Every structure is written in structure tokens, then in C-alpha cells.
Amino acid sequence: MKKVLFLKNTEHLHDALHSMNIQRFTGKKTLVKLHMGEIGNKYFIKPDFIRRVVEELKKIDAHPFLFDTTVAYNSLRKTKKGYEKLAGIHGFTEKKIGCPIVISDRGVSKTVENRVFEVANELADTTHVVVVSHVKGHIQTGMGGAIKNLGMGGVTRETKIMIHNGSKPVYYKDKCIFCGLCAEICPFKAIKVDKKNWKRSEKKCFGCGLCVDVCENNALKHVDANIQYLLALSAKACVEGKNVVYINVLKNIARSCDCDPSAGPIICPDIGYLVSDDPVAIDKASLDLINHVRKNVFEKTNKVDPYRQIKYGEDVGLGTSSYQIVEL
Ligand code: SF4
Ligand code: SF4
Known part of the structure; x- marks a missing residue:
């Protein structure tokens, strides 16, 4: 059973990260994976919170950099240059965050269960990773959390297209x-x-x-398989064998994802933050907490069962759905 830490606010972020043995990141180049929001979207995780995470990593002498990949659809985020510009517009600059901002558009092939996923070069090359995910609804997967942030966000545009086309x-x-x-x-x-x-x-x-x-x-x-299954496999390709800490932010829980300029309305009140070292456990805990406040809100809103990604995540060995919540 995996421990999932629950924080009502950021006051206990330091303790939560240390409970996840963040000291193992000391001296390590550390990739902080974040969706930095689409133009017009209001609900993405804001720079102030990411600066807090980066500060905690620097306190233990880790060497963080903030990271994301270019996207498959038409937007500023389609190219490295465009995404770098948008990151700046949203306040994700080296000056404000305290570490370099890196956008990737190249990858390296990883095979999981006979399917090939192109994991972004920088992610493939980094052994220590912090995955910060905004938990919200998603039109194709019901919910987007850690599995979605990695499975779609950790790979190249070509693999993103492959996942979409495969479903x-x-x-x-x-x-x-x-x-x-x-x-x-x-x-x-x-x-x-x-x-x-x-x-x-x-x-x-x-x-x-x-x-x-x-x-x-x-x-x-x-054409190939269910999108939630492909995302679970892709997430596994991204993090297999790495030291990873996951932070799920259950705030601004909107109908749709951070790629959507009209992602509103908010469909569940703010809950807090979760921290774990297991992507399946943290996404399951996120869903359970949200369902406790607004029963089946994602399924009712997006007509997709979001628990499928949990089941597939467990089936492919990405993590476990068995967890214990510990409030800090
Ligand atoms: S419901 Fe079917 S046809 Fe419509 S967008 Fe989804 S996959 Fe395509
Ligand atoms: S849902 Fe009905 S109309 Fe659509 S493919 Fe199936 S049988 Fe045909």
C-alpha cells in the first residue's frame, strides 16, 4: 500500500517532500514536469507554487529545471520557440521560478509492451524527476492527473499523434x-x-x-487501443527506473484540461495538494477525494470513466491503486 500525503495548503510542502525522501535528489539534475498552460486558459498551476517546489529542491542542493514538451495541435505550444514565449507570458521565466525553463521537441524511442513511445530527450536523460500535475477534467480521459501529464506530456509530438490516432x-x-x-x-x-x-x-x-x-x-x-491504456503505457515509458516524486494539485478543478482556452467552469471546489511516489496511487487518491466532494463529477461532465487510467496503470505495472492517505 502506498502512502499519499494530503496537504490543505503549501505550509507543509517541505515536510511532505522530505517524507518522500527528497534528500535522494541531492546533487542530481532534477526535471520538474509541468504543463505551463495554453493561451486563454486560466486554471493551469501558477508560477508561485512552482517557485516553492524549486526552492525546496535547491535547499537540498538538487539542480532543478522546469520542463515540458511541444504539442500536436495548432497553438503557440506547437514549436519550442512558441512554447518558450508562452511560458514567459504565463510567468514561467528563469528569473521568476529560479531555474532554467526547457521545452523539448525531440525524443528517444522506448518500447513498452511491444509499442514504441518517443520519450522527450531531456526526460529520458534525467534520473530524478518531480511531476507536478493539475487535476482537472478531460474530454477524452475523464480526468487528467499524473498519468496524463506524463503519458501525453512527456513524449514527442509524433507520439502524441500516435496515441490520439490509436484510439x-x-x-x-x-x-x-x-x-x-x-x-x-x-x-x-x-x-x-x-x-x-x-x-x-x-x-x-x-x-x-x-x-x-x-x-x-x-x-x-x-485503430490500436483505448487512449487511457496507451497513456498508461506511455507514462511507464517516461518514468520506468527513475526516482520520481509526484505532486497533484487539486485546485481550480475545471471541466476541461489546461490545453483548453475555455476549460471552465470549475466543477469541484478546491481540495488541496497530494504528494506521493506512485503515479497510480496519487491519481486514484485524487479521484476518490474529488468524488467524495462531487460524486462522479468527471464522468457526469465528460461522459468518460476516469478510473480506466487507474486500472490500466495498475495492469501495466506503472503503480498501485492501493493507497493510504496521511494528512500533514
Ligand atoms: S467519439 Fe469517435 S469519432 Fe468522435 S471524436 Fe471520439 S473517436 Fe472520434
Ligand atoms: S453505435 Fe450503432 S451506428 Fe454506431 S457503429 Fe455501432 S451499430 Fe453502427
Whole structure:
């Protein structure tokens, strides 16, 4: 059973990190993984909190740098230069945070369960990592926490595209009864069903895989596999064999992710912070705490069961869902 520390505020951050044996980071180059927010998004984790984390790392003579990767969709964050600019706009500068800001767009191949993921070079090269994740809703995975932050955020644009495409549907006409359920559930209105016609717009489809889940006639299958499964594998590729401490921030719990300029509204009141050395345990604890305050809020909001990433995370050996909360 893994220990997950609960903090109502940042007062006990120092004690929490030391309970996770942060001293093992002394003298080590330490990658601090963070989603630094999309233009227009208001809910991403703010620089003041990250500066606190960086200060704690510097107190024990670790050598931190703040890190993220370029994204697959059209935005400033699509290129290194653009993301560096946006990081500055959001207050993530070396001067304000107290450590270098590094954006990566290159990776190295890692194989997990016969699938190849391109882990960002800097992440692959660093043995000591602090993963800081904003817990919020997500249109494709129900919730985004540590597993999502790593599985999508720790890899190259090419692997991000591979994960999205792998969850898209393949259509088997002979099994389709044209019930229209897939069209109804598609959040992006990518499917049209009309009498004996079934059509999907490749341009609109974002690869959430919800249509595959809803079809009871096996007329739809994933190109590869469920997105939450692919994310769990990808997260494992990112951190296997490393010293990692996870911080989940349960504040500004919005409907949608930090990539979304219109991520609101807030769907659950602020809860606090969790610290652990297990990504599955910390995400499970985050979900359980949020469900305690607002029952099934992510599933009701995004129509996706977020616990699937926990189950897959455990199945692929990323971590354990068995945890004990300890309040500091
Ligand atoms: S849910 Fe399945 S059976 Fe129904 S229209 Fe969609 S693909 Fe066809
Ligand atoms: S994968 Fe998601 S976005 Fe694509 S067609 Fe299916 S439900 Fe719509």
C-alpha cells in the first residue's frame, strides 16, 4: 500500500517532500514536469507554487529545471520557440521560478509492451524527476492527473499523434445496425449516421474512442487501443527506473484540461495538494477525494470513466491503486 500525503495548503510542502525522501535528489539534475498552460486558459498551476517546489529542491542542493514538451495541435505550444514565449507570458521565466525553463521537441524511442513511445530527450536523460500535475477534467480521459501529464506530456509530438490516432475508430459496416449511438456520444460531432449511411470526419475526430465504447455491435474497434491504456503505457515509458516524486494539485478543478482556452467552469471546489511516489496511487487518491466532494463529477461532465487510467496503470505495472492517505 502506498502512502499519499494530503496537504490543505503549501505550509507543509517541505515536510511532505522530505517524507518522500527528497534528500535522494541531492546533487542530481532534477526535471520538474509541468504543463505551463495554453493561451486563454486560466486554471493551469501558477508560477508561485512552482517557485516553492524549486526552492525546496535547491535547499537540498538538487539542480532543478522546469520542463515540458511541444504539442500536436495548432497553438503557440506547437514549436519550442512558441512554447518558450508562452511560458514567459504565463510567468514561467528563469528569473521568476529560479531555474532554467526547457521545452523539448525531440525524443528517444522506448518500447513498452511491444509499442514504441518517443520519450522527450531531456526526460529520458534525467534520473530524478518531480511531476507536478493539475487535476482537472478531460474530454477524452475523464480526468487528467499524473498519468496524463506524463503519458501525453512527456513524449514527442509524433507520439502524441500516435496515441490520439490509436484510439480512433475503425468501422465494420457488416456489423452496423445504424442505431446512431456513436454519433450521439461523439463530443466533436465527427460521426453522421443516416438510415444506411455511416460517416466519420477525419478532420473533426480527436481520437477519444468514446464511439468504440458505446457501440454494442462490435461495428467499431480502435485503430490500436483505448487512449487511457496507451497513456498508461506511455507514462511507464517516461518514468520506468527513475526516482520520481509526484505532486497533484487539486485546485481550480475545471471541466476541461489546461490545453483548453475555455476549460471552465470549475466543477469541484478546491481540495488541496497530494504528494506521493506512485503515479497510480496519487491519481486514484485524487479521484476518490474529488468524488467524495462531487460524486462522479468527471464522468457526469465528460461522459468518460476516469478510473480506466487507474486500472490500466495498475495492469501495466506503472503503480498501485492501493493507497493510504496521511494528512500533514
Ligand atoms: S453505435 Fe455501432 S451499430 Fe450503432 S451506428 Fe454506431 S457503429 Fe453502427
Ligand atoms: S473517436 Fe471520439 S471524436 Fe472520434 S469519432 Fe469517435 S467519439 Fe468522435
